[in-house]
Every structure is written in C-alpha cells, then in structure tokens.
Amino acid sequence: MGHQPVCSCAVRRETLTTLLEATVVHIMLAYSGLAIAVAIGIPLAVLSLRSRTAGVIISTITGIGQAIPILALVAFMVPLAGIGFMPSVLVIVVSTLMPIVRNTYAGISSVDPELADAAAGIGLTWTETVTKVRVPLSLHAIFSGIKFSSIIANGVAIVTVLIGSGGLGVIVLRGLARFYVPEILIGILPAIAITLIADYCLSRLETWLTPPPLREKNPLIPHPAGTGTLAHR
C-alpha cells in the first residue's frame, strides 16, 4: 500500500499536531464509553443471574440490540440526544454494553454448579459467591466480551464523527470527501494500532487479574459457549 509516500507528502508538522489531537480525542471517546459500559454491563449481568425475570428482559434487549446497525444507532442520537462529544460517548456505551453483558452472563452462569454449591456450603453469601468464585472463574469470558467491545468502540468512535464527536474520524471524513487516499489512511491506521494495543493490554490485564492457580489452562474455567454471543475468541 506504500506507506513511505504517505509519510513524505501528507504529514507536515501542522498535520502531525492535528493527528495527535485527533488521536487523543479518539482514545478519550472510545475508552470513556467502554469504561462506562463495563461499569454498567457487569452489574447488569450479575442482576441477570440473580433474578430470572431481569435476566430474560436483559437478554432479550441485548440480543435485539446487537442486531441494530451501528450507523442507525449513531443516527438515532441526532433527534434523541443531539450532537457532539457526549451523545457520541452515549452511542459507544450502548453499542459496547451488549457484548459485555452477554459474555459476562455466559461466563458467570456456566460456572460448575458444584463449585457454587461448595462455596455456599463453606458459608459464603450469594454476593461473595459471585465476587470470589463466579467472576474469577469466568474472567476469560468477561474479557472476551470487553475485548470485542473495545474493537467495536474504536469503530464507532470513527463513525461518530458524523455527529460531531471529533477525533480521527474527522481526518477520515475529510479524506473521503476529497477522495485523498493518504489522508484516509492517516486517519484510519492510528485507530487500528490503538485497537491492537488495547487488545494486548486487555489480555495482560486479564492474566494479571486471574488468580495464579487459574492462569494455566484449567478445566474448571468456563469458556464462552459460542452460540448465543457475538464474541468468543
């Protein structure tokens, strides 16, 4: 694809600062959205485990929600929440929430029932069973959801330029409008790099959070079943 000519003709000092700023906005946009989605999504999955009714409602909504095209979600923000940075964060929260809830639920609900019973048997409360047994044993499933969502977040953070989020999408959109390929690539390549780096960091975080005895391949760790969820790597 010829990266050398791209560098020599299109990146001037001025564009480099623009690129840096755009990258920072992109990261803030994508990862503040993802962080909010994790903060909401994991409790929602635990709630699904606790109450059957809540579980059915949550899984129906997230199941249908996953099918909605991202561009439609972005467009809906204009009449519903207006344009700008915050509505863009909201789209990212909505679109990344679903894989997180579904994968977390798939993980914590498929922990060996005997282990949950044993935990209750030694006197752990329900909450402790979740925080000390179910979540540590299903970190792999939870992180597959978060990693998949991180990819989505990076994609949506580009599309949200249409509703005025700023970030790398601005460069891409300008490149598309003038159909100037180097500019398109300058906008898109940092986003891909960020996605790959984030994926690596999330894998490291997963290993770091996993209790040492569980780090090797352990038959007790449930892996995402792979039929109902979009993400299972």
Place this chain on the structure above:
Amino acid sequence: MDTLALIAETWQTYHLTLRTVQHLEMFALSFLITVVAGIALGILFFSSINIRVVGLSTLTVIEMIPDIALLILLIPLVGIGFPPTISAAVLYSLLPVARNTTAGLRGVSPDLIETATAVGLNKRDTLYHIRIPLALPLITAGVRIAVIFCMGIVTLGGIIGAGGLGAPLQTGITTGNDLLILVTGCWVTFLAVGMDGIAWGISRFVAVRFGGRP
C-alpha cells in the same frame, strides 16, 4: 394522518424504496458469499491442521480491525462504494461461519464416527452424512452472527458511497433532518432485527431437528 403523509413524502423524496432494494441486494450478495465460502473454508480447515492454523489466525486478525476501518482500508485496494462494502462484509463475517463449521465438524463424538466406519462409510460419506448434519446447529449459530455483521457493514457502506439505507441516514445526519433519520433508522433497524429473528428461528429449528435438544 399528517404524520403519515409526512413519512410517505420523506420516503418518496429520498427514494427509500430504491435504497432498500440496493441495501438488500448488497446484503444478499455478501451474505451468500459469506455462507458458501465460510462453510467451504470450515470444511477445508477441518481437513488440514496446517491450513486451519493459518486460516483461522488470519481471519482472527481481520476480526480485530474495527469494521469501519476495514471498510476504509479496502478503498485504496478495490475502489469506492459497492466493492469495498461487499468485500469488508464478507471478510468480517467469514470468521464466525468458518470457525463454527470447523468446531462443529470436529465436535462430533468419536463413537459415532467409529460406528460409521464400522458400517462401511468412507471418510467422504462420514463427512456428508454424519459430521455435517450434526454440525448444523453450530453452523447456523455462526451464520446468524454473519447476518448481523453483514447488515451492519452494508449500512456503514452508505458512508463510503455504496448507496443502500446508510446513504439516507448520512444525509439525515448532515442535513439535520430528524424525520428522515427516524424513518430510515427505524426501517433499517426493523430489517436488521427481522433478519436476525428469521436466522434465530432457523437456528432454533435446526437445533431441535439436528441437535437432539430443544
């Protein structure tokens, strides 16, 4: 009645019937290629471990690129509009179909394969008459994911000039036409959720018929 007339007018002005036809054409084409190529690749991955390792890792790397980025990366390679949209939708949706096909074919119980060999079926017959039918529930689950991916990417194609329902959505956003956004957005959501619903129904049927469990 006034609202209805307004909706009808918006529909007419922005040629939403034509946009829907374009949208469904792109969806059908990318989806068909994905299913045929995905299942073929899945069978190929099943038959050779080397190809499987290389193929699945390649597809996994593609999957790690955000869909819009993949779409845009393809522009210098295949041009603008229709070709990158179809290619991106296929490339992105291949993994779930191929991986689930391979997993399904590999997951058939060795006892059944032994029985099949004992009654005189050769490798090819075992594949067509034992493995593929038993793998169908997992294959349809992968195909259902492909439906969602294809719909999403075909809609995004509107941004890079592929037409379809993504185009009026973008027009609505840039001109601040709330009605156009709501009409197109609801319609494309209805189509996407409907397609996913049909795929869900088929996967339930297949799970009951070939999976032996409701």
